[in-house]
Amino acid sequence: MRLRLRDTSALAVGSVVSGLLAYVFFATTTRVLDPADASPVSVLWTYWSFSAAAITFPIQHWIARTVTAHRNEAEVRSALPRVFGIVAATALALGVLSWLARNGLFHRDGLAFPALVAGVTLGSAVTGMARGTLTARRRFANLAVIFVAENAVRCLGAAGLAVAGVRQPVAYGAALLIGYAVVIGWPAALRLQSAARVSSRAPLRFLRGASSGQLLAQVVLTGGPVLLALGGGTPVEVTALFAGLALFRAPYVLALGLVSQLTGLFTTFVVQNRRSTLDAARRLIIGLTVATTILASAFGGTVGSASVQLVFGPAVHLGRLETGLLAAGSSLALGNLVLTVLVLALHRPSGVARAWLAAFAVAAGCFSLVAVSPLDRTCWTFVVAQTTAFVVLAVEEAFGRVRLSANSPHALPSTRTDG
Secondary structure, eight states, rough: OOOOOOHHHHOOOOOHHHHHHHHHHHHHHHSSSSSHHHHHHHHHHHHHHHHHIIIIIHHHHHHHHHHHHHHHSSSHHHHHHHHHHHHHHHHHHHHHHHHHHHHHHSSSSSHHHHHHHHHHHHHHHHHHHHHHHHHHHHHHHEEEEHHHHHHHHHHHHHHHHHHHTOOOHHHHHHHHGGGGGGGOOOOOGGGGOOOOOOSSSSHHHHHHHHHHHHHHHHHHHHHHHHHHHHHOOOHHHHHHHHHHHHHHHHHHHHHHHHHHHHHHHHHHHHHHHHHHHHHHOOOOOOHHHHHHHHHHHHHHIIHHHHHHHHHHOOOOOOOHHHHHHHHHHHHHHHHHHHHHHHHHTOOOHHHHHHHHHHHHHHHHHHHHOOOHHHHHHHHHHHHHHHHHHHHHHHHHHHHHHTTTSSSSSSGGSSSOOOO
């Protein structure tokens, strides 16, 4: 199983266009609505990004890995009722919780936005299933189209509302939700082979570990502005940090689509017990991550500040130290993403969760103890968290390779291999 240039190019283009359309949707919303009315949509948009990390990504890569390992879709189909039962219960719980906290979250009464939270939760799962099935079947061109179509529908919905003069925030929240409806264009991706047996509990354990790990990773990746605000940063600094993270996170956004190919590739190496190939992949990932982090740090420390001002305007300013740290941390985040896919292919989802729990613990100590300005402290904390996760993920991957059984490689998905 090899990576095909045509598929890689399609996924790259799809990821870039999808990411741009996501920002177009949000920009359209904020331009049509005043800041107060746009606030609940901003909260829903933020939750959408977290649900993509905690639900869509794990389900997609669980399906792709499981189908590749078993060479059929029966295992996935047998587990789906329980998986979606848990997602439905989670959607209901989050809907109720967001309703109870509606005034603080959305600054308005009513059931509309809590219902949208529940809908986004369910939509994330359905999208994860469609993407996972297409990934397992290696239909990467179709996967790239789904990436683009989902946010294109959202943009068209927001544009239509703007042209019609609609000024109700809930309408723009609904426009975000309808993006998930694009999966109906690929009905075959929602139909799997009949299951011949009842699944074990392993799929639920896989999703639990992958979901918690990716959620924590997303918090580290995007939560800097919140941490800075809580730590005493000024509004101007918070805005500048948000802009800097958005700029240097661009390669990560691109890679989110590209790693779809790696799930099947790495899983094939694992199922065939190709330890030397896995070892080579590990060395390549670590080597490239270290090299690109050094280069990114140099880029951020020299022209990063000017780049931020070029993209976001002269009023948005970060010093060279801050841009160097943000660029380095973002490069490490990209390496962590690829390492995560490799660790998941080795069926060690709890290892992903452990890595980010460790990152949180070390980052908390860094933020509490480092005696510098709030902005510098937040940037250092970002780098420390990404570095810690990178080291722990590398260790988890090494343990996964050690535990591969040469005699029964197809036994990998059992509970024994999940450290």
